[in-house]
Amino acid sequence: MKVSESSSSHPSVLGLAAYFSMLVSQRSWMRMLVAALAALGAAAAQTVDHFPVPAGSHPHDVAPAADGSGVWFTAQRSGHLGFLDPDTGEVRLVPLGQGSRPHGVIVGPDGAAWVTDGSLNAIVRFDPSTESFEAFPSDRPGVAVRQLHGRPGEVWGAESGTDRLVRIRTR
Numbered sequence: 001m002k003v004s005e006s007s008s009s010h011p012s013v014l015g016l017a018a019y020f021s022m023l024v025s026q027r028s029w030m031r032m033l034v035a036a037l038a039a040l041g042a043a044a045a046q047t048v049d050h051f052p053v054p055a056g057s058h059p060h061d062v063a064p065a066a067d068g069s070g071v072w073f074t075a076q077r078s079g080h081l082g083f084l085d086p087d088t089g090e091v092r093l094v095p096l097g098q099g100s101r102p103h104g105v106i107v108g109p110d111g112a113a114w115v116t117d118g119s120l121n122a123i124v125r126f127d128p129s130t131e132s133f134e135a136f137p138s139d140r141p142g143v144a145v146r147q148l149h150g151r152p153g154e155v156w157g158a159e160s161g162t163d164r165l166v167r168i169r170t171r
Helices: 013-044
Strands: 059-064 071-075 080-084 091-095 102-107 113-117 122-127 132-137 145-151 154-159 164-169
Touching: 071 102, 080 102, 102 145, 113 145, 122 154, 122 164
Parallel strands: 059 102
Antiparallel strands: 059 071, 071 080, 080 091, 102 113, 113 122, 122 132, 145 154, 154 164
């Protein structure tokens, strides 16, 4: 960059300010570029694994198990709650019942897998320690609960089909 000069052949204050501003901008840009490249390098060092599930199951949502042993998933098309052991690749499917079309799954504060199932018009809890189900059907048709979130003692869902929120107390 050319620094503007005054009539006395000395760089003007404005010219110096512009020059230093450009240097700072270039250095900031360089720092951002170095940081971005470092982040890309870190991302490139990560691995991506894919795990096949049974054909036709059409997995929808996933939730890591509370004990870290695997991942729960909803097999929306086949009507199952699935469990993947990523160490072995083994998949176990648990049927949710005739006509089931599970959508969302979370691991609740109680360690159980909680599933939304619009076709059953219910929220379903699966206890992995006892391998038992408990259904919480809605009192209205067409609730369309798709998402759940939990906190100690409670699981919450949104009944988008009936304009309501639902809370299930787990204690």
